[in-house]
Amino acid sequence: MPMFQPLKRDGLVGFEGGGDGQVLDLDTAVKDGLLGGVNGGGGVVDEKIDLKTMIKELDLQDIPSVFICPISLEPMQDPVTLCTGQTYERSNIHKWFSLGHLTCPTTMQELWDDAVTPNRTLHHLIYTWFSQVRVDEETLRGCSRTSHRDRRGSSHGEEDCCRRRRRLCRLFSLGPFTSHAVGSEVVAILVSLDLDSDSKSGLMQPAKVSLIVDMLNDGSNETKVNCVRLIRGLVEEKGFRPELVSSHSLLVGLIRLVKDKRHRNGVSPALGLLKPISAHKQVRSLMVRVGAVPQLVDILPSLDPDCLESALFVLDALCSDMEGRVAVKDSANTIPYTVKVLMRVTESCTNYALSILWSVCKLAPEECSPLAVEVGLAAKLLLVIQSGCDPALKQRSASYSSCVVYIIQTPCLFPNANSQGQSNSIKFISLALMMVQWSSICEMS
Numbered sequence: 001m002p003m004f005q006p007l008k009r010d011g012l013v014g015f016e017g018g019g020d021g022q023v024l025d026l027d028t029a030v031k032d033g034l035l036g037g038v039n040g041g042g043g044v045v046d047e048k049i050d051l052k053t054m055i056k057e058l059d060l061q062d063i064p065s066v067f068i069c070p071i072s073l074e075p076m077q078d079p080v081t082l083c084t085g086q087t088y089e090r091s092n093i094h095k096w097f098s099l100g101h102l103t104c105p106t107t108m109q110e111l112w113d114d115a116v117t118p119n120r121t122l123h124h125l126i127y128t129w130f131s132q133v134r135v136d137e138e139t140l141r142g143c144s145r146t147s148h149r150d151r152r153g154s155s156h157g158e159e160d161c162c163r164r165r166r167r168l169c170r171l172f173s174l175g176p177f178t179s180h181a182v183g184s185e186v187v188a189i190l191v192s193l194d195l196d197s198d199s200k201s202g203l204m205q206p207a208k209v210s211l212i213v214d215m216l217n218d219g220s221n222e223t224k225v226n227c228v229r230l231i232r233g234l235v236e237e238k239g240f241r242p243e244l245v246s247s248h249s250l251l252v253g254l255i256r257l258v259k260d261k262r263h264r265n266g267v268s269p270a271l272g273l274l275k276p277i278s279a280h281k282q283v284r285s286l287m288v289r290v291g292a293v294p295q296l297v298d299i300l301p302s303l304d305p306d307c308l309e310s311a312l313f314v315l316d317a318l319c320s321d322m323e324g325r326v327a328v329k330d331s332a333n334t335i336p337y338t339v340k341v342l343m344r345v346t347e348s349c350t351n352y353a354l355s356i357l358w359s360v361c362k363l364a365p366e367e368c369s370p371l372a373v374e375v376g377l378a379a380k381l382l383l384v385i386q387s388g389c390d391p392a393l394k395q396r397s398a399s400y401s402s403c404v405v406y407i408i409q410t411p412c413l414f415p416n417a418n419s420q421g422q423s424n425s426i427k428f429i430s431l432a433l434m435m436v437q438w439s440s441i442c443e444m445s
Contacts, residue, residue: 064129064188066122069088070086070105075126079122080093081118086105090118122185125186183211184215184226187212187230190230203230206244209244212227212231214249216253217256224266228254228269231273235276247286251290254273271307284321284324285323293315293318294327294332297337309349312338326363328356328359329363329368335371339380342383342384350393351390357400369403381401385401
């Protein structure tokens, strides 16, 4: 097996085979179909037409965002990359420097080096994309003329749009020899496209998902977020197979994103992917084994309402299996953090939190129930019962309250039962229980 090492040739990063002298860069990868070709994989359009001319001719509105210069918000014709990793149109960044700025326009970081590096990978992808769109535009115009004669323009247009998406997906596909530098650009393009089911099915191959997961762990923050969004789109497809995401590396990468305090833009996408994949038992089992439970529990106080709901959903799903319940119970902060959530955010969060508490208290009542009472569960349940939330949720809280009263009144479980504060809690909860029972009787009559 030849060892592949990075090789720079004409400004492009490729690979060199140690045994047969094979050279693989972006040009040969596209030509040989490793990155995917058009017209059946037979290569890309020859670079005979100037990129600037094509951009002016097409004047498109739905250009992938990765092709847009952050300064001018126009497609880049000569992309260059700064030392911060951000890419701009050469003329725009030079004008920025000429105005005396010594920072990166996007991140506002001070530049330790004002040199710019031509991004030939991105330039090639931009040219290839515009070339293919230009070909498709000509095809579309031909179909449009035919459709006027046949009075079937609508169906022709829809079919052509679907065909274009499939071609672009093949063009910017992921192969076994795709480097991470090229792959990150490809993923950004794929995320920006409205892929149909056929295109997504083509991406749902173990080798391609594995490459995406590798970039999720090793890429920049932007690449990681794009990888998560791309996988999320695949998970939502009917033909999705759970084994595609039953990956130690994927779960570790998602947990790292959730815990990343420097880049908070990855928290919501990561939790948004954990939510649907936690529906599969084999994924839940793997989540427990990689130590995801205490990591998710510990971040609960720092999450916004939407992210908090997703995290509680995942923890509640983990409680559906014995190993998950044990892991949730053994996490030191599970009970205090979930009790704190009750009636503080959304009704869904309260529902998930109650379900988690019930699971751990049912698993180890003598250990967990007194602790829940100590951190204020009794008062929280009273708030739920007296609120205007869903009747089913109020009824569940009333059932939990009965257990709490029993715990407080049992000296061996709760030694502080005779204190004045706990005695008042018993009276309040008992009164609330009577109100709920009376309300139920009135509704039935």
